[in-house]
Amino acid sequence: MSLADQVLAVNDDLPIRTDKPVHSGKVRSVYWLTEADSKRLIQEKGYNVAPDAPLAIMVISDRISAFDCIWHGEGGLKGVPGKGAALNAISNHWFKLFKDNGLADSHILDIPHPLVWIVQKAKPIMIEAICRQYITGSMWRAYEKGEREFCGIELPEGLQKDKALPELLMTPSTKGILKGIPGVPEADDVNITRKNIEGNFAAFNFSKAEDIAQYEKLLREGFGVISNALDAVEQIFVDTKFEFGYVTDAAGNEKLIYMDEVGTPDSSRIWDKQQYQLGNIVENSKEGFRQFLLNHFPDPDILLNKDRMPEREALARENELPLEALMDISKTYTGIAEKITGQPINLSDNPKKEIIDILSTQYGLVD
Missing domain, CATH: 3.30.200.20 (Phosphorylase Kinase; domain 1)
Structure with missing residues (x-):
């Protein structure tokens, strides 16, 4: 074999x-x-x-x-x-x-x-829902070059590479090529703001405007559940990508669900906590x-x-x-x-x- x-x-x-x-x-x-x-x-x-x-x-x-x-x-x-x-x-x-x-x-x-x-x-939902707890990767590279606004969110001066952000950030991007949305380039994986989503919720496949807050709640709470569980096994949940969609249950109710994969080494950055405390980044992800x-x-x-x-x-x-x-x-x-x-x-x-x-x-x- x-x-x-x-x-x-x-x-x-x-x-x-x-x-x-x-x-x-x-x-x-x-x-x-x-x-x-x-x-x-x-x-x-x-x-x-x-x-x-x-x-x-x-x-x-x-x-x-x-x-x-x-x-x-x-x-x-x-x-x-x-x-x-x-x-x-x-x-x-x-x-x-x-x-x-x-x-x-x-x-x-x-x-x-x-x-x-x-x-x-x-x-x-035509959104890659990205959540970040630390500044690293592409966000750090952009920040280092002087960018301070990400997905409509202003970041403060003085942030340091691989350090915790002042708060959990949601930085969504497009999933697939979306057409006819003012201010959003017709390309896959481009950063968008909450205003873009609010003004064009149907184009992003939301059934109703109130569901924008629901997707953010599920993103924030899901991130928190994983982050706490990882902390218990000496791991840091750095950032991740979630995806959402709608299904109908047996009683005919439409509901927003998690889909694709969540909290995996393919869709997230996970760092070894003990090594991080020693000043080293050890990746337990792709x-x-x-x-x-x-x-x-x-x-x-x-x-x-x-x-x-x-x-x-x-x-x-x-x-x-x-x-x-x-x-x-x-x-x-x-x-x-x-x-x-x-x-x-x-x-x-x-x-x-x-x-x-x-x-x-x-x-x-x-x-």
């Missing part, structure tokens, strides 16, 4: 019954179930959703993306062992904690396998992998400069990263998942076969 066999690198070729194209993102693939299978599962499993809600199977891979490219390692290793299971376990843990604390539900209805979610279709790549290649500008995308893609395609680097990332992901959940992350010998067996025998979704 080779290490490469234990990695789920390709996740868009499973024989799951679907009548729509499989949507494959950088890390997850989404299989929309047929109308008949969705209805059957809702009835059989008693999911709290509208009887005609479209359901999907979401399969996470062990691929690793950074700087908008997918990277691979020596020995045919097309991903990071344990990464997918670690990300799902962390998200599952936080979503459950949110529910236990009375915050909101998530899009997840069922977890058949450590790499698989059954989700309901949500109407997404940021460590980004730093590795910047140090590994002689010309880091290729990774940072959007105008050099073809060169960057060639770099990712043509370079096998050292096995040791990918195993370091594996240790980071599985280590932080085990700290957070208190449960071991077990590598599967043949993840694809396991997934097919479960979806076939327990859910009747494989022809």
Whole structure:
């Protein structure tokens, strides 16, 4: 059994019954179930959703993306062992904690396998909801150059790199390309202000203006729940990205929920608290992998400069990263998942076969 066999690198070729194209993102693939299978599962499993809600199977891979490219390692290793299971376990843990604390539900209805979610279709809010407790990364780089206004928020003078901000900041950006919103460029991932959202709430997919305050409340409270839980295991929640959407429950009520993933090393910065107190930044997130790549290649500008995308893609395609680097990332992901959940992350010998067996025998979704 080779290490490469234990990695789920390709996740868009499973024989799951679907009548729509499989949507494959950088890390997850989404299989929309047929109308008949969705209805059957809702009835059989008693999911709290509208009887005609479209359901999907979401399969996470062990691929690793950074700087908008997918990277691979020596020995045919097309991903990071344990990464997918670690990300799902962390998200599952936080979503459950949110529910236990009375915050909101998530899009997840069922977890058949450590790499698989059954989700309901949500109407997404077109906002990357970013929350920051420390000034670091892109915000620090901009601040250092003299910028003082972020997403309509004025920052004071005298802030220091990697130090706590005076208060928790919400700095939203666009999710996808939104058209016809005054003052908002038609580009993905551009910073926006609360005024932009208030003046154009329908364009951002909010059902009503009051829901802007609700999304901010869920963002702030969700951040607080994760931050407190991480503090208890000697970790600092530095910043993160949440996503939200609307679903309808079995009684026909529309509700705002958390979706995508939350509080993971892919969507957040997490620092080791003891090391931070000693003056060191030890990343328990993907940021460590980004730093590795910047140090590994002689010309880091290729990774940072959007105008050099073809060169960057060639770099990712043509370079096998050292096995040791990918195993370091594996240790980071599985280590932080085990700290957070208190449960071991077990590598599967043949993840694809396991997934097919479960979806076939327990859910009747494989022809």
